[in-house]
Amino acid sequence: MDMTPPTINTGADGGSDVGIVELNASPVTPKRAGTKRTATKARTSKRTKPATARPPATASATRGPGLHRLVARSELGRTGVVSVETPVGRLAVGISNGRPFAVSDTCRHLFASLGEGRVLRDGCLQCPWHRSRYDVTTGRMVRGPQGLLFLSVREIVRAYTNLLFPLKTYPVVDRGGVLHLDTGS
Numbered sequence: 647m648d649m650t651p652p653t654i655n656t657g658a659d660g661g662s663d664v665g666i667v668e669l670n671a672s673p674v675t676p677k678r679a680g681t682k683r684t685a686t687k688a689r690t691s692k693r694t695k696p697a698t699a700r701p702p703a704t705a706s707a708t709r710g711p712g713l714h715r716l717v718a719r720s721e722l723g724r725t726g727v728v729s730v731e732t733p734v735g736r737l738a739v740g741i742s743n744g745r746p747f748a749v750s751d752t753c754r755h756l757f758a759s760l761g762e763g764r765v766l767r768d769g770c771l772q773c774p775w776h777r778s779r780y781d782v783t784t785g786r787m788v789r790g791p792q793g794l795l796f797l798s799v800r801e802i803v804r805a806y807t808n809l810l811f812p813l814k815t816y817p818v819v820d821r822g823g824v825l826h827l828d829t830g831s
């Protein structure tokens with residue numbers, strides 16, 4: 647039995663086969679050749695630039711540039727509207743006729759929070775105090791304040807609101823059931 651220790655074949659270029667063990671008395675066999683191929687493959691994979699891992703999907707990834715999270719549809723409750731603090735101020739945010747909306751939160755009559763009102767079946771947003779109603783697509787008051795106290799000024803309030811201070815409307819997008827303000831930046 648040949649007890650000569652194995653030698654390292656460094657190859658003709660002095661380094662291309664580093665790591666391949668060759669037994670002195672053994673003929674070249676397909677198995678050895680296979681070993682060489684394996685080593686070559688390993689070197690190749692070492693040179694290959696590792697694939698860049700994709701970042702995991704996160705909540706921020708679903709927002710996207712220019713989107714500010716407002717509220718999830720499931721958080722709206724039975725009134726269909728809530729008040730939300732945003733970079734552009736406090737807004738009344740909700741769903742009207744199946745579509746998301748965001749408008750100024752302050753009623754033009756006596757400044758109630760419209761986010762504490764409700765969305766009616768016809769899609770109008772109703773103020774919680776004196777039940778003025780607004781079209782959330784235009785911001786216009788479609789009905790003035792109710793009650794005997796305001797009977798004489800009802801139409802005046804509606805007229806000056808629509809002329810001078812209609813609610814501001816803001817673009818809203820729905821991302822997977824979560825409403826976002828589209829800030830456009």
Ligand code: FES
Pocket residue numbers: 753754755756757758773774775776777778790791792
């Ligand atoms: S405060 Fe809204 S209708 Fe009076």
